[in-house]
Amino acid sequence: MANILVVDDEVEVCEAVRRVLERAGYAVTVASNAAAGLDAVARLPPDVVVTDIIMPRVHGVELIKILRERYPRIRVIAISGGGSFGPLAYKPDAISTHAYLAAAREAGAEEILTKPFDLTDLIAAVRRLLPN
Amino acid sequence: MAAFVAASIAVAAWLSWVIARPMVRLQEAAQRVASGDTHTQLNVGSSIREVQELNYHLERMRRELVGANEHLSREIREREVSEQKRLDLERRLLHRERIATIGTLAGGVAHEFNNIMTPILLYSQLVLDEVPAGDTLADYLRRVIAAAHRARSLVMRILTFSREMDSQQPTVFPLRVPVEEALALLREIVPTNIEIVLAAPDEPLPVLGDASLVHQVVINLCTNAYEAMRRSGGRLTVTLAAVENPDEPQLRAGLYYVLQVSDTGHGMDQTVLAHIFEPFFTTRMVGEGTGLGLSVVHGIVSSMGGVITVRSTVGSGTTFSVYLPAATAQAPAQAPATAAGAGA
Numbered sequence: 001m002a003n004i005l006v007v008d009d010e011v012e013v014c015e016a017v018r019r020v021l022e023r024a025g026y027a028v029t030v031a032s033n034a035a036a037g038l039d040a041v042a043r044l045p046p047d048v049v050v051t052d053i054i055m056p057r058v059h060g061v062e063l064i065k066i067l068r069e070r071y072p073r074i075r076v077i078a079i080s081g082g083g084s085f086g087p088l089a090y091k092p093d094a095i096s097t098h099a100y101l102a103a104a105r106e107a108g109a110e111e112i113l114t115k116p117f118d119l120t121d122l123i124a125a126v127r128r129l130l131p132n
Numbered sequence: 133m134a135a136f137v138a139a140s141i142a143v144a145a146w147l148s149w150v151i152a153r154p155m156v157r158l159q160e161a162a163q164r165v166a167s168g169d170t171h172t173q174l175n176v177g178s179s180i181r182e183v184q185e186l187n188y189h190l191e192r193m194r195r196e197l198v199g200a201n202e203h204l205s206r207e208i209r210e211r212e213v214s215e216q217k218r219l220d221l222e223r224r225l226l227h228r229e230r231i232a233t234i235g236t237l238a239g240g241v242a243h244e245f246n247n248i249m250t251p252i253l254l255y256s257q258l259v260l261d262e263v264p265a266g267d268t269l270a271d272y273l274r275r276v277i278a279a280a281h282r283a284r285s286l287v288m289r290i291l292t293f294s295r296e297m298d299s300q301q302p303t304v305f306p307l308r309v310p311v312e313e314a315l316a317l318l319r320e321i322v323p324t325n326i327e328i329v330l331a332a333p334d335e336p337l338p339v340l341g342d343a344s345l346v347h348q349v350v351i352n353l354c355t356n357a358y359e360a361m362r363r364s365g366g367r368l369t370v371t372l373a374a375v376e377n378p379d380e381p382q383l384r385a386g387l388y389y390v391l392q393v394s395d396t397g398h399g400m401d402q403t404v405l406a407h408i409f410e411p412f413f414t415t416r417m418v419g420e421g422t423g424l425g426l427s428v429v430h431g432i433v434s435s436m437g438g439v440i441t442v443r444s445t446v447g448s449g450t451t452f453s454v455y456l457p458a459a460t461a462q463a464p465a466q467a468p469a470t471a472a473g474a475g476a
Contacts, residue, residue, distance in 0.1 A: 016251035020258060054243065081246030116249035116284055119257035 002130050003044065006030045007037035007063065008052035008079070013115070017050060017079075017122065024123050034058030038066065045071055048129055050122075051109075053080040053100050061103045068108035075129040078109035079117070154178040158187060170198050221381045238290045245287050253280045289428055304459045305343045306336035307372060307389050314350035315370060322358050325365030332372035337389045340459040341436040346391075349432050352425040353393040353452050360397025360450060369394045378455055382439045387458040394451040400444040408442065429454075 004026045008014045014030040021028045029046065031037035033055060041049070049067060053060035064076050080100055101112050111125040154176045161174045174191040178184055260273040315330055322328060339346075350370070357368045371392045377385045400408070409430040433440045437457045444450040 010247045010250075012251040013247055016254040016258075020254050023258065023261075081243045081250075115246040116253045116280065119254055119261075122254075 001025065001027045002048070003027045003029070003046040004048045004050060004126065005037060005040050005046040006050045007032075007034060007055075007060070008050075009033055009055045010052070013052070013079075020119050020122055021050075021126065024126070026126070034060065034063040037063060041067070041071060041074070045074060048075045048077060048126060050077045050079060050126075053078050053104050061100070061107050064104060064107040064109050076109045077111040077113060077125050077129070078104035079113045079115055080104070081115040150178070151180060151183070154180070154183045154187075158183070158190060162190060165194055165197070170194060170201060217381070242287045242290050245283075249280055249283055249287075253277065253284075256280065302341050303343075304338050304340050307339050307346065307391065307456065308332055308337055310343045310347040311350050311370065311372060311391065314347050314354065318351070318354050318358075322354075322368070323362070323365075326358050326361050327367045328354075329367060329369045330371075331369065333374070335374070337372060337374065338459040339389060339436065339456045341456070345432045345436075346456075349429050349454060350391070350393070352429045353454075356425065357393055357395035357397065357450070360395050360399070364397065366396035366449075374458070375455070380439055380441065380455060383455060387460075388438070388455045389458055391454040391456070392451055393454075394449060396449040399446040399448055399450055400442075401446050405442060405444060409440070 004021050006014050006017045006021070006028060007030075008017070009032055011032060014032065018028045018030050029040050029044070031040050034051075035058060037049070037051065040046075049063075051060045051063055055063075060078060060080075064078065067074050067076060078101065101114075105112060110129060113121060113125060157176045158174070161172070161176065164172060165174075174187055174194055176183065176187045178187070256273050256276045260270060260277065263270045263273065311332070312330070315328060319328055354368060354370070361368070369392070371390075371394075373390050373392075375388050375390050378388050378390070408426050410427060430440055433454055433456070438455045440455075441453045442450065443453075
């Protein structure tokens with residue numbers, strides 16, 4: 001059974017994604033921030049990491065870069081709610097969803113999903129990365 | 133003796149005629165000037181040199197007075213105009229700042245909202261998978277999911293306004309194309325009591341951006357225009373034109389293409405005009421409009437480095453003018469990034 005790690009600071013998003021993926025037959029672990037996510041990866045390297053992008057402290061893009069560097073075989077799906085966040089809200093010109101998603105892709109995310117995404121889109125993205 | 137007296141009287145009469153009459157005329161002319169008529173020339177015919185000189189000096193003084201007057205009134209006019217321009221610029225800057233603030237706020241709310249919508253959508257779809265297809269519950273769930281999808285597209289529109297959502301890949305396209313496409317669509321839906329007129333030059337008018345967003349701009353502006361004339365009927369005029377260095381304080385010098393949408397509808401007063409680009413501002417009844425149309429238009433135009441202005445007269449109509457920078461061969465892909473920073 002393939003392992004998937006879900007990293008999102010929104011507990012309800014983590015839980016919903018976990019249930020959808022478990023029902024689709026995957027073993028799922030969740031983490032509520034990038035540091036906890038890296039701990040989980042160190043304990044048991046998953047096949048796929050589904051990570052939020054805009055998170056406090058360590059940004060999702062940073063997490064993707066670290067994963068790419070240390071665990072090149074892990075596939076990554078980036079999910080983002082878009083909009084501005086925290087102090088970035090005061091510099092609306094400096095950042096945009098498009099820029100986040102482009103940065104995530106550049107850092108090595110193979111699939112990008114914009115929240116709120118459909119169940120079928122999530123499963124389709126995982127299946128593209130894990131064909132078997 | 134009698135002859136002498138008669139001769140003296142004749143000389144005195146002649147002297148008085150020659151000297152006093154021009155003096156009286158000069159006096160009259162001076163009074164005219166004093167009472168404000170500075171534009172009638174002083175020209176008192178006289179053969180006496182002193183009178184001629186007096187006339188000459190008075191006329192010179194009159195001309196100087198006229199010159200000084202004109203100079204002063206020109207200066208006052210210029211000051212009035214520059215004060216008006218300053219006030220206008222100040223008003224626009226404040227307006228822009230307010231729009232930017234609301235946009236930022238909308239971006240923040242959108243982020244939270246998208247997070248909240250994710251479990252709603254995923255759980256609904258999970259449950260739908262468990263419920264037999266013909267079940268009433270399945271119908272209910274499909275309605276929940278449809279509502280969630282509508283909420284998702286609403287947030288997308290808010291993000292377009294707050295410029296968080298950039299257009300994917302800006303390309304150079306002829307402004308005429310999306311405008312004509314939008315008008316073709318509008319002709320299908322606009323009632324026949326409204327005449328649609330397009331006035332555009334044959335040139336392609338290339339701009340940089342996303343043609344489908346310009347399409348949306350035209351649809352939004354024209355829908356508002358025909359809403360304003362729905363009862364009365366009237367004419368909806370769309371014009372395209374090139375303008376070099378438009379007189380708009382927010383725009384840098386250069387070549388712009390102007391898209392104007394005018395209607396002959398009921399118009400808007402100052403109170404309404406002050407808020408029309410703000411999200412959720414609407415004059416329509418609850419359920420008839422979200423109040424997002426013009427804020428989305430504002431966001432799109434700003435993201436293309438342009439500005440939108442509006443003129444309206446209550447009772448006679450409204451004109452929206454969208455200024456978009458002309459795409460030049462020198463600066464193709466960079467324009468939107470720098471323009472977005474400069475936009476509202």
